[in-house]
Amino acid sequence: MERIANFINGEYVSPNSGKYIDVFEPATGSAYASVPNSNLEDVNAAVKAAEKAWKNWSNTTPEDRSIIVHRIAGELESRLDEFAEYESRDTGKPLSQAVSVDIPRAIANFRFFSDSILNYKDETFDSTEYGHNTVSRQPLGVVGCISPWNLPLYLFSWKIAPALVTGNCVVGKPSELTPYTAFKLGEICNKAGLPGGVLNIIQGLGMKAGSAITSHPKIKAISFTGGTKTGEIISKSAAPSFKKLSLELGGKNPNVIFADCDFETMLATTIRSSFSNQGEICLCGSRILIEQTIYDTFVQEFVNRTKELKIGDPKEGDTNLGALISNEHLEKVLGYVDLARNEGGKILYGGEKVQLNGRCSEGWFMSPTIIAGLAPGCRTNQEEIFGPVVSLIPFDTEYEAVEIANASKYGLSATIWTSDITKANRIAEQIDAGVIWINCWMIRDLRTPFGGMKNSGVGREGGKEALDFFTEQKNICRIQ
Ligand code: NAD
Secondary structure, three states, X not given: OEEOOEEXXXXXXXXXXXXXXXXXXXXXXXXXXXXXXXXXXXXHHHHHHHHHXXXXXOOOOHHXXXXXXXXXXXXXXXXXXXXXXXXXXXXXXXXXXXXXXXXXXXXXXXXXXXXXXXXXOOEEXXXXXXXXXXXXXXXXXXXXXXXXXOOXXXXXXXXXXXXXXXXXXXXXXXXXXXXXXXXXXXXXXXXXXXOOXXXXXXXXXXXXXXXXXXXXXXXXEEEEEOOHHHHHHHXXXXXXXXXXXXXXXXXXXXXXXXXXXXXXHHHHHHHHHHHHHHHOOXXXXXXXXXXXXXXXXXXXXXXXXXXXXOEOOOOOOOOOEOOOOOHHHHHHHHHHHHHHHHOOOEEEEOXXXXXXXXXXXXXXXXXXXXXXXXXXXXXXXXXXXXXXXXEEEEEOOHHHHHHHHHOOOEEOEEEEEOOOHHHHHHHHHHOOOOEEEEOOOOOOOOOOOEOOEEOOEEOOEOHHHHHHXXXXXXXXXXXX
């Protein structure tokens, strides 16, 4: 079995303890590699390398950094298909999705931030009364970037690209469940000419390697994407050293569907927003709110369309749903289907583990699942399931739709379907979510802020927000 390594100071190194954890391919249920079970000593080595590298990296110009990060994008692009295979193997997602979404978006992240940094300028304020003020931005130093398993390189690069272009050195940690693309990124960084120590990648468990990063006194900021519970733990661990924190957490997103929408576009997109990536996207709509007058038609068409989805080997081109990330996660999602039944819900479709043949006979597959008949406040409609499970909830009025949409501790994203744009804008203003889509889903202009309200997070990523996060402001006031 292949042994994955940490990437410290531009070199691949074994973990200090010599201990490893198995990495599984969800589609086959078999271990295919092992990943370092890193500890504080490994994190210390990474921080030391990062601090040393920062002396030079923080003195490079934005143009120099932009060139190198652009080269990272180029190198990754030249290996797109290979990286997509790694990503699909680690996550269980269809290869077609890794090829068309995950890796292209990781490339776009590096490109976007290498361009953005060139336009990220100091601000000046001049007046006779208060003199000449320059607000400059300086890198923080060594920062920590921790990412989840559902969109591994996509989300890892979303953090490290802005951190690097702003002149920080990074200690990053991908999920222990999906370490491979981050592991291979080291090769790409070396080839692109990123100096050793500027990006260090520590592999391992959240509670051990992750918490060693979040509590490390020399790490100035933590950019984290993952579960809300983990976000709580990280907040506590980072607080004593006054670290800057960006937390992108869980969601329970409402899709609000009005009778006057373009039904076909809504239906096709709602299938995607429900079941893409096996429903393992924080932005998937898991509570589908449907205006009563079209409820029956929606149910019939939505179930029919869901039946057409193919659950299969992620390598096959016509597979719509691959495997769930782990057996534990599959059991958790199936547990929510049981809970829905116990809460009085009706399973309109799916709700079962799926047994495939051949290579994937031991894989962690489940059918896309549609539940109806549950009250908005029940646990199934309140807790994040993070799998291919949606719950249908009818509503009568616009007011009721907004009430149900907001009756959640989460506030990440929402989708509104109607041909009445005035109504859509009115509702968008009222829904508590950081990202709202009207008559579309998952469209992302990278210049716009991304993140959630309430228990879905603190702070925003993307565009200028990310560059601001990874820099410290300094106001320099001069008279004459
Ligand atoms: P997770 O919180 O279990 O793990 C995320 C990362 O944090 C992993 O790298 C993990 O090893 C690490 N980690 C775990 N415990 C830690 C600790 N105590 N200290 C430091 N690091 C620790 O989340 P997950 O299961 O990998 O991902 C699924 C979750 O991520 C879902 O809740 C989903 O909604 C959320 N998510 C949110 C967004 C967003 O942008 N808001 C995007 C993707 C996923």
